[in-house]
Amino acid sequence: MAALLYASRREDCPYEIVLVASNNSDAKGLALARAEGVATFALPHKGMKRPEHDDAMDAAIREAGADYVALAGYMRILTPEFVGRWEGRMVNIHPSLLPKYKGLDTHGRAIAAGDSHGGCSVHLVTAELDDGPVLGQTPVAILPDDTAETLAARVLFAEHQLYSRCLEDLVSRPFRADWLFERVGRIALALPEAEVRDSHGSPAWHTGGKSGKFFAHFADRHHGEAHIAVLVKTSGVDEVEEMAARDPEIWFRPAYYGASGWAGLILNRPGVDWDHVGEWVERSWRAVAPKRLAGLRAAADEF
Structure with missing residues:
Protein backbone atom coordinates (compact mmCIF):
# COMPACT_ATOMS: atom_id res chain seq x y z
CA MET A 1 0.00 0.00 0.00
CA ALA A 2 2.82 2.40 0.83
CA ALA A 3 4.51 1.70 -2.50
CA LEU A 4 1.28 2.49 -4.37
CA LEU A 5 0.71 5.61 -2.29
CA TYR A 6 4.15 7.09 -2.85
CA ALA A 7 4.11 6.19 -6.55
CA SER A 8 0.86 8.13 -6.82
CA ARG A 9 2.64 11.28 -5.63
CA ARG A 10 4.74 11.38 -8.80
CA GLU A 11 3.61 14.31 -10.92
CA ASP A 12 2.74 12.26 -13.99
CA CYS A 13 1.15 9.30 -12.19
CA PRO A 14 -2.31 8.59 -13.70
CA TYR A 15 -3.94 7.51 -10.44
CA GLU A 16 -4.43 8.84 -6.93
CA ILE A 17 -5.29 7.00 -3.74
CA VAL A 18 -8.67 8.24 -2.48
CA LEU A 19 -9.22 5.72 0.32
CA VAL A 20 -7.33 3.13 2.34
CA ALA A 21 -9.74 0.60 3.84
CA SER A 22 -9.19 -2.38 6.12
CA ASN A 23 -11.02 -4.93 8.20
CA ASN A 24 -8.34 -4.42 10.87
CA SER A 25 -8.55 -1.17 12.80
CA ASP A 26 -4.92 -1.56 13.91
CA ALA A 27 -3.49 -2.04 10.42
CA LYS A 28 -0.30 -0.01 10.02
CA GLY A 29 -1.40 1.09 6.58
CA LEU A 30 -4.28 3.03 8.08
CA ALA A 31 -1.95 5.04 10.32
CA LEU A 32 0.36 5.79 7.41
CA ALA A 33 -2.53 6.84 5.17
CA ARG A 34 -3.87 9.22 7.81
CA ALA A 35 -0.41 10.73 8.29
CA GLU A 36 -0.20 11.28 4.52
CA GLY A 37 -3.62 12.92 4.36
CA VAL A 38 -5.48 10.03 2.72
CA ALA A 39 -9.00 9.14 3.84
CA THR A 40 -9.35 5.85 5.71
CA PHE A 41 -12.10 3.39 6.57
CA ALA A 42 -11.88 0.52 9.05
CA LEU A 43 -14.57 -2.03 9.80
CA PRO A 44 -13.71 -5.16 11.82
CA HIS A 45 -15.49 -8.17 10.40
CA LYS A 46 -15.96 -10.03 13.70
CA GLY A 47 -19.64 -10.73 14.28
CA MET A 48 -20.63 -9.72 10.73
CA LYS A 49 -21.69 -12.04 7.95
CA ARG A 50 -19.30 -11.97 5.02
CA PRO A 51 -21.79 -10.45 2.51
CA GLU A 52 -22.77 -7.79 5.04
CA HIS A 53 -19.14 -6.81 5.63
CA ASP A 54 -18.34 -6.78 1.92
CA ASP A 55 -21.37 -4.59 1.22
CA ALA A 56 -20.18 -2.08 3.82
CA MET A 57 -16.67 -2.04 2.34
CA ASP A 58 -18.12 -1.60 -1.14
CA ALA A 59 -20.26 1.32 0.00
CA ALA A 60 -17.27 3.06 1.58
CA ILE A 61 -15.17 2.59 -1.56
CA ARG A 62 -17.89 3.99 -3.81
CA GLU A 63 -18.57 6.92 -1.48
CA ALA A 64 -14.87 7.82 -1.76
CA GLY A 65 -15.30 8.07 -5.53
CA ALA A 66 -12.93 5.23 -6.39
CA ASP A 67 -12.91 3.77 -9.90
CA TYR A 68 -10.54 0.88 -9.10
CA VAL A 69 -9.69 -1.31 -6.11
CA ALA A 70 -6.10 -2.42 -5.41
CA LEU A 71 -5.73 -5.14 -2.80
CA ALA A 72 -2.58 -4.84 -0.71
CA GLY A 73 -2.37 -7.30 2.14
CA TYR A 74 -6.14 -7.70 2.39
CA MET A 75 -6.35 -11.30 3.57
CA ARG A 76 -10.11 -11.96 3.60
CA ILE A 77 -11.75 -13.95 0.83
CA LEU A 78 -14.18 -11.65 -0.98
CA THR A 79 -17.66 -12.75 -1.97
CA PRO A 80 -18.39 -13.38 -5.67
CA GLU A 81 -20.91 -10.53 -5.52
CA PHE A 82 -18.28 -8.04 -4.39
CA VAL A 83 -15.79 -9.28 -6.98
CA GLY A 84 -18.44 -9.06 -9.70
CA ARG A 85 -19.17 -5.41 -8.96
CA TRP A 86 -15.53 -4.55 -9.61
CA GLU A 87 -14.92 -6.93 -12.50
CA GLY A 88 -11.94 -5.75 -14.53
CA ARG A 89 -11.28 -2.94 -12.05
CA MET A 90 -9.88 -4.79 -9.02
CA VAL A 91 -6.25 -5.94 -8.87
CA ASN A 92 -4.11 -7.96 -6.52
CA ILE A 93 -0.43 -8.79 -6.20
CA HIS A 94 0.62 -12.37 -5.47
CA PRO A 95 4.13 -13.52 -4.47
CA SER A 96 4.66 -16.15 -7.18
CA LEU A 97 4.86 -16.42 -10.94
CA LEU A 98 1.24 -17.37 -11.53
CA PRO A 99 -0.23 -19.81 -12.35
CA LYS A 100 2.40 -21.44 -10.13
CA TYR A 101 1.84 -21.61 -6.39
CA LYS A 102 -1.54 -20.08 -5.76
CA GLY A 103 -2.40 -19.62 -2.11
CA LEU A 104 0.12 -19.50 0.74
CA ASP A 105 3.79 -20.47 1.33
CA THR A 106 4.69 -19.56 -2.24
CA HIS A 107 8.40 -19.03 -1.62
CA GLY A 108 8.94 -22.26 0.26
CA ARG A 109 7.11 -24.20 -2.44
CA ALA A 110 9.21 -22.64 -5.20
CA ILE A 111 12.45 -23.53 -3.35
CA ALA A 112 11.26 -27.07 -2.62
CA ALA A 113 10.38 -27.56 -6.28
CA GLY A 114 13.92 -26.61 -7.33
CA ASP A 115 12.77 -23.62 -9.37
CA SER A 116 15.43 -21.24 -10.65
CA HIS A 117 13.19 -18.23 -9.98
CA GLY A 118 10.42 -17.13 -7.70
CA GLY A 119 8.76 -13.79 -8.24
CA CYS A 120 5.52 -11.88 -8.16
CA SER A 121 2.45 -11.34 -10.34
CA VAL A 122 -0.15 -8.61 -10.57
CA HIS A 123 -3.51 -9.93 -11.73
CA LEU A 124 -7.12 -8.94 -12.09
CA VAL A 125 -9.26 -10.37 -9.30
CA THR A 126 -11.87 -13.01 -10.09
CA ALA A 127 -14.04 -15.13 -7.85
CA GLU A 128 -11.45 -17.94 -7.95
CA LEU A 129 -8.44 -17.44 -5.68
CA ASP A 130 -5.35 -16.01 -7.43
CA ASP A 131 -6.80 -16.92 -10.82
CA GLY A 132 -7.52 -13.70 -12.75
CA PRO A 133 -5.74 -12.53 -15.92
CA VAL A 134 -2.10 -11.64 -15.24
CA LEU A 135 -1.19 -8.00 -15.95
CA GLY A 136 2.52 -8.27 -15.23
CA GLN A 137 5.22 -10.39 -13.58
CA THR A 138 8.77 -9.99 -12.26
CA PRO A 139 10.97 -13.10 -11.88
CA VAL A 140 13.38 -13.11 -8.91
CA ALA A 141 16.34 -15.49 -8.92
CA ILE A 142 16.49 -18.14 -6.19
CA LEU A 143 19.99 -18.30 -4.67
CA PRO A 144 21.54 -21.59 -3.49
CA ASP A 145 21.28 -20.68 0.20
CA ASP A 146 17.84 -19.07 0.05
CA THR A 147 15.17 -19.75 2.62
CA ALA A 148 11.54 -18.80 2.23
CA GLU A 149 12.26 -15.73 4.35
CA THR A 150 15.29 -14.48 2.40
CA LEU A 151 13.55 -15.04 -0.94
CA ALA A 152 10.45 -13.26 0.32
CA ALA A 153 12.53 -10.23 1.28
CA ARG A 154 13.91 -9.89 -2.27
CA VAL A 155 10.55 -10.55 -3.91
CA LEU A 156 9.14 -7.70 -1.83
CA PHE A 157 11.43 -5.24 -3.64
CA ALA A 158 10.08 -6.54 -6.95
CA GLU A 159 6.49 -6.28 -5.70
CA HIS A 160 6.93 -2.60 -4.81
CA GLN A 161 8.23 -1.88 -8.32
CA LEU A 162 5.77 -4.02 -10.26
CA TYR A 163 2.48 -3.16 -8.58
CA SER A 164 2.51 0.57 -9.26
CA ARG A 165 3.55 0.04 -12.90
CA CYS A 166 0.74 -2.43 -13.53
CA LEU A 167 -1.82 -0.24 -11.79
CA GLU A 168 -0.73 2.76 -13.86
CA ASP A 169 -1.12 0.72 -17.04
CA LEU A 170 -4.55 -0.58 -16.01
CA VAL A 171 -6.03 2.83 -15.24
CA SER A 172 -4.55 4.52 -18.31
CA ARG A 173 -5.20 1.92 -21.00
CA PRO A 174 -8.91 2.79 -21.50
CA PHE A 175 -7.68 6.13 -22.82
CA ARG A 176 -4.88 4.77 -25.04
Missing part, protein backbone atom coordinates in the same frame (compact mmCIF):
# COMPACT_ATOMS: atom_id res chain seq x y z
CA ALA A 177 -5.44 4.42 -28.77
CA ASP A 178 -3.50 1.14 -29.06
CA TRP A 179 -5.58 -0.60 -26.39
CA LEU A 180 -8.87 0.81 -27.70
CA PHE A 181 -8.04 -0.25 -31.26
CA GLU A 182 -7.26 -3.79 -30.10
CA ARG A 183 -10.50 -3.95 -28.09
CA VAL A 184 -12.67 -2.75 -30.99
CA GLY A 185 -10.79 -5.07 -33.32
CA ARG A 186 -11.74 -8.12 -31.27
CA ILE A 187 -15.39 -7.13 -31.62
CA ALA A 188 -15.21 -6.33 -35.33
CA LEU A 189 -13.18 -9.36 -36.39
CA ALA A 190 -15.63 -11.71 -34.66
CA LEU A 191 -18.17 -10.80 -37.37
CA PRO A 192 -18.39 -12.91 -40.57
CA GLU A 193 -15.79 -12.17 -43.24
CA ALA A 194 -14.48 -9.13 -41.36
CA GLU A 195 -10.94 -7.96 -41.99
CA VAL A 196 -8.77 -4.97 -41.15
CA ARG A 197 -7.99 -2.61 -44.03
CA ASP A 198 -6.71 0.92 -44.28
CA SER A 199 -9.20 3.58 -45.32
CA HIS A 200 -7.91 7.07 -46.12
CA GLY A 201 -4.76 6.22 -44.18
CA SER A 202 -6.56 5.03 -41.05
CA PRO A 203 -7.43 1.52 -39.85
CA ALA A 204 -10.93 0.28 -40.57
CA TRP A 205 -12.90 -2.96 -40.82
CA HIS A 206 -14.30 -4.32 -44.05
CA THR A 207 -16.61 -7.23 -44.89
CA GLY A 208 -17.77 -9.10 -47.98
CA GLY A 209 -14.49 -9.63 -49.79
CA LYS A 210 -13.15 -7.54 -52.66
CA SER A 211 -16.57 -6.18 -53.60
CA GLY A 212 -17.60 -5.58 -49.98
CA LYS A 213 -17.76 -2.43 -47.91
CA PHE A 214 -16.36 -0.85 -44.77
CA PHE A 215 -18.54 -1.17 -41.68
CA ALA A 216 -16.39 0.60 -39.06
CA HIS A 217 -13.50 3.05 -38.93
CA PHE A 218 -11.08 3.75 -36.09
CA ALA A 219 -10.58 7.48 -35.52
CA ASP A 220 -7.67 8.60 -33.34
CA ARG A 221 -8.37 12.32 -32.87
CA HIS A 222 -8.88 12.78 -36.59
CA HIS A 223 -9.31 16.27 -38.04
CA GLY A 224 -8.47 17.90 -34.70
CA GLU A 225 -11.15 16.07 -32.70
CA ALA A 226 -10.47 15.40 -29.03
CA HIS A 227 -11.96 11.94 -29.34
CA ILE A 228 -10.69 8.45 -29.97
CA ALA A 229 -13.71 6.77 -31.51
CA VAL A 230 -15.12 4.01 -33.64
CA LEU A 231 -17.19 5.35 -36.54
CA VAL A 232 -20.32 3.33 -37.28
CA LYS A 233 -23.08 3.50 -39.88
CA THR A 234 -26.45 5.00 -38.98
CA SER A 235 -29.66 5.54 -40.90
CA GLY A 236 -28.43 8.96 -41.98
CA VAL A 237 -27.36 12.45 -40.98
CA ASP A 238 -30.55 13.10 -39.00
CA GLU A 239 -29.87 10.16 -36.69
CA VAL A 240 -26.26 11.26 -36.25
CA GLU A 241 -27.33 14.77 -35.28
CA GLU A 242 -30.02 13.49 -32.90
CA MET A 243 -27.60 11.15 -31.07
CA ALA A 244 -24.89 13.80 -30.80
CA ALA A 245 -27.38 16.29 -29.37
CA ARG A 246 -28.90 13.78 -26.93
CA ASP A 247 -25.67 12.18 -25.66
CA PRO A 248 -22.71 14.44 -26.51
CA GLU A 249 -20.49 12.57 -24.04
CA ILE A 250 -21.00 9.40 -26.10
CA TRP A 251 -21.61 10.50 -29.72
CA PHE A 252 -20.35 13.16 -32.10
CA ARG A 253 -20.68 13.95 -35.80
CA PRO A 254 -17.25 13.24 -37.31
CA ALA A 255 -15.73 15.55 -39.89
CA TYR A 256 -15.92 14.22 -43.45
CA TYR A 257 -17.67 10.95 -42.47
CA GLY A 258 -20.61 12.58 -40.70
CA ALA A 259 -22.10 13.90 -43.93
CA SER A 260 -22.44 10.29 -45.13
CA GLY A 261 -24.30 9.11 -42.03
CA TRP A 262 -21.39 7.85 -39.96
CA ALA A 263 -21.51 8.56 -36.22
CA GLY A 264 -18.53 8.75 -33.87
CA LEU A 265 -18.90 6.53 -30.80
CA ILE A 266 -16.45 7.99 -28.26
CA LEU A 267 -14.12 5.45 -26.63
CA ASN A 268 -11.62 7.51 -24.60
CA ARG A 269 -14.00 8.22 -21.73
CA PRO A 270 -14.73 6.63 -18.35
CA GLY A 271 -17.25 3.83 -18.11
CA VAL A 272 -17.50 2.73 -21.74
CA ASP A 273 -20.26 0.12 -22.14
CA TRP A 274 -18.53 -2.40 -24.39
CA ASP A 275 -21.75 -4.34 -24.95
CA HIS A 276 -23.18 -1.12 -26.39
CA VAL A 277 -20.10 -0.71 -28.59
CA GLY A 278 -20.50 -4.28 -29.78
CA GLU A 279 -24.17 -3.77 -30.61
CA TRP A 280 -23.39 -0.73 -32.74
CA VAL A 281 -20.47 -2.34 -34.54
CA GLU A 282 -22.70 -5.30 -35.43
CA ARG A 283 -25.55 -3.01 -36.49
CA SER A 284 -23.09 -1.19 -38.73
CA TRP A 285 -21.87 -4.51 -40.14
CA ARG A 286 -25.45 -5.57 -40.91
CA ALA A 287 -26.01 -2.31 -42.79
CA VAL A 288 -23.33 -3.12 -45.36
CA ALA A 289 -22.88 -6.90 -45.27
CA PRO A 290 -23.93 -8.89 -48.35
CA LYS A 291 -27.34 -10.53 -48.02
CA ARG A 292 -25.78 -13.98 -47.91
CA LEU A 293 -23.81 -13.02 -44.78
CA ALA A 294 -26.59 -11.04 -43.10
CA GLY A 295 -28.99 -13.93 -43.67
CA LEU A 296 -26.62 -16.44 -42.12
CA ARG A 297 -26.07 -14.14 -39.15
CA ALA A 298 -29.81 -13.72 -38.63
CA ALA A 299 -30.31 -17.48 -38.78
CA ALA A 300 -27.50 -18.03 -36.26
CA ASP A 301 -29.07 -15.48 -33.89
CA GLU A 302 -32.23 -17.55 -33.74
CA PHE A 303 -30.24 -20.27 -32.01
Whole structure:
Protein backbone atom coordinates (compact mmCIF):
# COMPACT_ATOMS: atom_id res chain seq x y z
CA MET A 1 0.00 0.00 0.00
CA ALA A 2 2.82 2.40 0.83
CA ALA A 3 4.51 1.70 -2.50
CA LEU A 4 1.28 2.49 -4.37
CA LEU A 5 0.71 5.61 -2.29
CA TYR A 6 4.15 7.09 -2.85
CA ALA A 7 4.11 6.19 -6.55
CA SER A 8 0.86 8.13 -6.82
CA ARG A 9 2.64 11.28 -5.63
CA ARG A 10 4.74 11.38 -8.80
CA GLU A 11 3.61 14.31 -10.92
CA ASP A 12 2.74 12.26 -13.99
CA CYS A 13 1.15 9.30 -12.19
CA PRO A 14 -2.31 8.59 -13.70
CA TYR A 15 -3.94 7.51 -10.44
CA GLU A 16 -4.43 8.84 -6.93
CA ILE A 17 -5.29 7.00 -3.74
CA VAL A 18 -8.67 8.24 -2.48
CA LEU A 19 -9.22 5.72 0.32
CA VAL A 20 -7.33 3.13 2.34
CA ALA A 21 -9.74 0.60 3.84
CA SER A 22 -9.19 -2.38 6.12
CA ASN A 23 -11.02 -4.93 8.20
CA ASN A 24 -8.34 -4.42 10.87
CA SER A 25 -8.55 -1.17 12.80
CA ASP A 26 -4.92 -1.56 13.91
CA ALA A 27 -3.49 -2.04 10.42
CA LYS A 28 -0.30 -0.01 10.02
CA GLY A 29 -1.40 1.09 6.58
CA LEU A 30 -4.28 3.03 8.08
CA ALA A 31 -1.95 5.04 10.32
CA LEU A 32 0.36 5.79 7.41
CA ALA A 33 -2.53 6.84 5.17
CA ARG A 34 -3.87 9.22 7.81
CA ALA A 35 -0.41 10.73 8.29
CA GLU A 36 -0.20 11.28 4.52
CA GLY A 37 -3.62 12.92 4.36
CA VAL A 38 -5.48 10.03 2.72
CA ALA A 39 -9.00 9.14 3.84
CA THR A 40 -9.35 5.85 5.71
CA PHE A 41 -12.10 3.39 6.57
CA ALA A 42 -11.88 0.52 9.05
CA LEU A 43 -14.57 -2.03 9.80
CA PRO A 44 -13.71 -5.16 11.82
CA HIS A 45 -15.49 -8.17 10.40
CA LYS A 46 -15.96 -10.03 13.70
CA GLY A 47 -19.64 -10.73 14.28
CA MET A 48 -20.63 -9.72 10.73
CA LYS A 49 -21.69 -12.04 7.95
CA ARG A 50 -19.30 -11.97 5.02
CA PRO A 51 -21.79 -10.45 2.51
CA GLU A 52 -22.77 -7.79 5.04
CA HIS A 53 -19.14 -6.81 5.63
CA ASP A 54 -18.34 -6.78 1.92
CA ASP A 55 -21.37 -4.59 1.22
CA ALA A 56 -20.18 -2.08 3.82
CA MET A 57 -16.67 -2.04 2.34
CA ASP A 58 -18.12 -1.60 -1.14
CA ALA A 59 -20.26 1.32 0.00
CA ALA A 60 -17.27 3.06 1.58
CA ILE A 61 -15.17 2.59 -1.56
CA ARG A 62 -17.89 3.99 -3.81
CA GLU A 63 -18.57 6.92 -1.48
CA ALA A 64 -14.87 7.82 -1.76
CA GLY A 65 -15.30 8.07 -5.53
CA ALA A 66 -12.93 5.23 -6.39
CA ASP A 67 -12.91 3.77 -9.90
CA TYR A 68 -10.54 0.88 -9.10
CA VAL A 69 -9.69 -1.31 -6.11
CA ALA A 70 -6.10 -2.42 -5.41
CA LEU A 71 -5.73 -5.14 -2.80
CA ALA A 72 -2.58 -4.84 -0.71
CA GLY A 73 -2.37 -7.30 2.14
CA TYR A 74 -6.14 -7.70 2.39
CA MET A 75 -6.35 -11.30 3.57
CA ARG A 76 -10.11 -11.96 3.60
CA ILE A 77 -11.75 -13.95 0.83
CA LEU A 78 -14.18 -11.65 -0.98
CA THR A 79 -17.66 -12.75 -1.97
CA PRO A 80 -18.39 -13.38 -5.67
CA GLU A 81 -20.91 -10.53 -5.52
CA PHE A 82 -18.28 -8.04 -4.39
CA VAL A 83 -15.79 -9.28 -6.98
CA GLY A 84 -18.44 -9.06 -9.70
CA ARG A 85 -19.17 -5.41 -8.96
CA TRP A 86 -15.53 -4.55 -9.61
CA GLU A 87 -14.92 -6.93 -12.50
CA GLY A 88 -11.94 -5.75 -14.53
CA ARG A 89 -11.28 -2.94 -12.05
CA MET A 90 -9.88 -4.79 -9.02
CA VAL A 91 -6.25 -5.94 -8.87
CA ASN A 92 -4.11 -7.96 -6.52
CA ILE A 93 -0.43 -8.79 -6.20
CA HIS A 94 0.62 -12.37 -5.47
CA PRO A 95 4.13 -13.52 -4.47
CA SER A 96 4.66 -16.15 -7.18
CA LEU A 97 4.86 -16.42 -10.94
CA LEU A 98 1.24 -17.37 -11.53
CA PRO A 99 -0.23 -19.81 -12.35
CA LYS A 100 2.40 -21.44 -10.13
CA TYR A 101 1.84 -21.61 -6.39
CA LYS A 102 -1.54 -20.08 -5.76
CA GLY A 103 -2.40 -19.62 -2.11
CA LEU A 104 0.12 -19.50 0.74
CA ASP A 105 3.79 -20.47 1.33
CA THR A 106 4.69 -19.56 -2.24
CA HIS A 107 8.40 -19.03 -1.62
CA GLY A 108 8.94 -22.26 0.26
CA ARG A 109 7.11 -24.20 -2.44
CA ALA A 110 9.21 -22.64 -5.20
CA ILE A 111 12.45 -23.53 -3.35
CA ALA A 112 11.26 -27.07 -2.62
CA ALA A 113 10.38 -27.56 -6.28
CA GLY A 114 13.92 -26.61 -7.33
CA ASP A 115 12.77 -23.62 -9.37
CA SER A 116 15.43 -21.24 -10.65
CA HIS A 117 13.19 -18.23 -9.98
CA GLY A 118 10.42 -17.13 -7.70
CA GLY A 119 8.76 -13.79 -8.24
CA CYS A 120 5.52 -11.88 -8.16
CA SER A 121 2.45 -11.34 -10.34
CA VAL A 122 -0.15 -8.61 -10.57
CA HIS A 123 -3.51 -9.93 -11.73
CA LEU A 124 -7.12 -8.94 -12.09
CA VAL A 125 -9.26 -10.37 -9.30
CA THR A 126 -11.87 -13.01 -10.09
CA ALA A 127 -14.04 -15.13 -7.85
CA GLU A 128 -11.45 -17.94 -7.95
CA LEU A 129 -8.44 -17.44 -5.68
CA ASP A 130 -5.35 -16.01 -7.43
CA ASP A 131 -6.80 -16.92 -10.82
CA GLY A 132 -7.52 -13.70 -12.75
CA PRO A 133 -5.74 -12.53 -15.92
CA VAL A 134 -2.10 -11.64 -15.24
CA LEU A 135 -1.19 -8.00 -15.95
CA GLY A 136 2.52 -8.27 -15.23
CA GLN A 137 5.22 -10.39 -13.58
CA THR A 138 8.77 -9.99 -12.26
CA PRO A 139 10.97 -13.10 -11.88
CA VAL A 140 13.38 -13.11 -8.91
CA ALA A 141 16.34 -15.49 -8.92
CA ILE A 142 16.49 -18.14 -6.19
CA LEU A 143 19.99 -18.30 -4.67
CA PRO A 144 21.54 -21.59 -3.49
CA ASP A 145 21.28 -20.68 0.20
CA ASP A 146 17.84 -19.07 0.05
CA THR A 147 15.17 -19.75 2.62
CA ALA A 148 11.54 -18.80 2.23
CA GLU A 149 12.26 -15.73 4.35
CA THR A 150 15.29 -14.48 2.40
CA LEU A 151 13.55 -15.04 -0.94
CA ALA A 152 10.45 -13.26 0.32
CA ALA A 153 12.53 -10.23 1.28
CA ARG A 154 13.91 -9.89 -2.27
CA VAL A 155 10.55 -10.55 -3.91
CA LEU A 156 9.14 -7.70 -1.83
CA PHE A 157 11.43 -5.24 -3.64
CA ALA A 158 10.08 -6.54 -6.95
CA GLU A 159 6.49 -6.28 -5.70
CA HIS A 160 6.93 -2.60 -4.81
CA GLN A 161 8.23 -1.88 -8.32
CA LEU A 162 5.77 -4.02 -10.26
CA TYR A 163 2.48 -3.16 -8.58
CA SER A 164 2.51 0.57 -9.26
CA ARG A 165 3.55 0.04 -12.90
CA CYS A 166 0.74 -2.43 -13.53
CA LEU A 167 -1.82 -0.24 -11.79
CA GLU A 168 -0.73 2.76 -13.86
CA ASP A 169 -1.12 0.72 -17.04
CA LEU A 170 -4.55 -0.58 -16.01
CA VAL A 171 -6.03 2.83 -15.24
CA SER A 172 -4.55 4.52 -18.31
CA ARG A 173 -5.20 1.92 -21.00
CA PRO A 174 -8.91 2.79 -21.50
CA PHE A 175 -7.68 6.13 -22.82
CA ARG A 176 -4.88 4.77 -25.04
CA ALA A 177 -5.44 4.42 -28.77
CA ASP A 178 -3.50 1.14 -29.06
CA TRP A 179 -5.58 -0.60 -26.39
CA LEU A 180 -8.87 0.81 -27.70
CA PHE A 181 -8.04 -0.25 -31.26
CA GLU A 182 -7.26 -3.79 -30.10
CA ARG A 183 -10.50 -3.95 -28.09
CA VAL A 184 -12.67 -2.75 -30.99
CA GLY A 185 -10.79 -5.07 -33.32
CA ARG A 186 -11.74 -8.12 -31.27
CA ILE A 187 -15.39 -7.13 -31.62
CA ALA A 188 -15.21 -6.33 -35.33
CA LEU A 189 -13.18 -9.36 -36.39
CA ALA A 190 -15.63 -11.71 -34.66
CA LEU A 191 -18.17 -10.80 -37.37
CA PRO A 192 -18.39 -12.91 -40.57
CA GLU A 193 -15.79 -12.17 -43.24
CA ALA A 194 -14.48 -9.13 -41.36
CA GLU A 195 -10.94 -7.96 -41.99
CA VAL A 196 -8.77 -4.97 -41.15
CA ARG A 197 -7.99 -2.61 -44.03
CA ASP A 198 -6.71 0.92 -44.28
CA SER A 199 -9.20 3.58 -45.32
CA HIS A 200 -7.91 7.07 -46.12
CA GLY A 201 -4.76 6.22 -44.18
CA SER A 202 -6.56 5.03 -41.05
CA PRO A 203 -7.43 1.52 -39.85
CA ALA A 204 -10.93 0.28 -40.57
CA TRP A 205 -12.90 -2.96 -40.82
CA HIS A 206 -14.30 -4.32 -44.05
CA THR A 207 -16.61 -7.23 -44.89
CA GLY A 208 -17.77 -9.10 -47.98
CA GLY A 209 -14.49 -9.63 -49.79
CA LYS A 210 -13.15 -7.54 -52.66
CA SER A 211 -16.57 -6.18 -53.60
CA GLY A 212 -17.60 -5.58 -49.98
CA LYS A 213 -17.76 -2.43 -47.91
CA PHE A 214 -16.36 -0.85 -44.77
CA PHE A 215 -18.54 -1.17 -41.68
CA ALA A 216 -16.39 0.60 -39.06
CA HIS A 217 -13.50 3.05 -38.93
CA PHE A 218 -11.08 3.75 -36.09
CA ALA A 219 -10.58 7.48 -35.52
CA ASP A 220 -7.67 8.60 -33.34
CA ARG A 221 -8.37 12.32 -32.87
CA HIS A 222 -8.88 12.78 -36.59
CA HIS A 223 -9.31 16.27 -38.04
CA GLY A 224 -8.47 17.90 -34.70
CA GLU A 225 -11.15 16.07 -32.70
CA ALA A 226 -10.47 15.40 -29.03
CA HIS A 227 -11.96 11.94 -29.34
CA ILE A 228 -10.69 8.45 -29.97
CA ALA A 229 -13.71 6.77 -31.51
CA VAL A 230 -15.12 4.01 -33.64
CA LEU A 231 -17.19 5.35 -36.54
CA VAL A 232 -20.32 3.33 -37.28
CA LYS A 233 -23.08 3.50 -39.88
CA THR A 234 -26.45 5.00 -38.98
CA SER A 235 -29.66 5.54 -40.90
CA GLY A 236 -28.43 8.96 -41.98
CA VAL A 237 -27.36 12.45 -40.98
CA ASP A 238 -30.55 13.10 -39.00
CA GLU A 239 -29.87 10.16 -36.69
CA VAL A 240 -26.26 11.26 -36.25
CA GLU A 241 -27.33 14.77 -35.28
CA GLU A 242 -30.02 13.49 -32.90
CA MET A 243 -27.60 11.15 -31.07
CA ALA A 244 -24.89 13.80 -30.80
CA ALA A 245 -27.38 16.29 -29.37
CA ARG A 246 -28.90 13.78 -26.93
CA ASP A 247 -25.67 12.18 -25.66
CA PRO A 248 -22.71 14.44 -26.51
CA GLU A 249 -20.49 12.57 -24.04
CA ILE A 250 -21.00 9.40 -26.10
CA TRP A 251 -21.61 10.50 -29.72
CA PHE A 252 -20.35 13.16 -32.10
CA ARG A 253 -20.68 13.95 -35.80
CA PRO A 254 -17.25 13.24 -37.31
CA ALA A 255 -15.73 15.55 -39.89
CA TYR A 256 -15.92 14.22 -43.45
CA TYR A 257 -17.67 10.95 -42.47
CA GLY A 258 -20.61 12.58 -40.70
CA ALA A 259 -22.10 13.90 -43.93
CA SER A 260 -22.44 10.29 -45.13
CA GLY A 261 -24.30 9.11 -42.03
CA TRP A 262 -21.39 7.85 -39.96
CA ALA A 263 -21.51 8.56 -36.22
CA GLY A 264 -18.53 8.75 -33.87
CA LEU A 265 -18.90 6.53 -30.80
CA ILE A 266 -16.45 7.99 -28.26
CA LEU A 267 -14.12 5.45 -26.63
CA ASN A 268 -11.62 7.51 -24.60
CA ARG A 269 -14.00 8.22 -21.73
CA PRO A 270 -14.73 6.63 -18.35
CA GLY A 271 -17.25 3.83 -18.11
CA VAL A 272 -17.50 2.73 -21.74
CA ASP A 273 -20.26 0.12 -22.14
CA TRP A 274 -18.53 -2.40 -24.39
CA ASP A 275 -21.75 -4.34 -24.95
CA HIS A 276 -23.18 -1.12 -26.39
CA VAL A 277 -20.10 -0.71 -28.59
CA GLY A 278 -20.50 -4.28 -29.78
CA GLU A 279 -24.17 -3.77 -30.61
CA TRP A 280 -23.39 -0.73 -32.74
CA VAL A 281 -20.47 -2.34 -34.54
CA GLU A 282 -22.70 -5.30 -35.43
CA ARG A 283 -25.55 -3.01 -36.49
CA SER A 284 -23.09 -1.19 -38.73
CA TRP A 285 -21.87 -4.51 -40.14
CA ARG A 286 -25.45 -5.57 -40.91
CA ALA A 287 -26.01 -2.31 -42.79
CA VAL A 288 -23.33 -3.12 -45.36
CA ALA A 289 -22.88 -6.90 -45.27
CA PRO A 290 -23.93 -8.89 -48.35
CA LYS A 291 -27.34 -10.53 -48.02
CA ARG A 292 -25.78 -13.98 -47.91
CA LEU A 293 -23.81 -13.02 -44.78
CA ALA A 294 -26.59 -11.04 -43.10
CA GLY A 295 -28.99 -13.93 -43.67
CA LEU A 296 -26.62 -16.44 -42.12
CA ARG A 297 -26.07 -14.14 -39.15
CA ALA A 298 -29.81 -13.72 -38.63
CA ALA A 299 -30.31 -17.48 -38.78
CA ALA A 300 -27.50 -18.03 -36.26
CA ASP A 301 -29.07 -15.48 -33.89
CA GLU A 302 -32.23 -17.55 -33.74
CA PHE A 303 -30.24 -20.27 -32.01
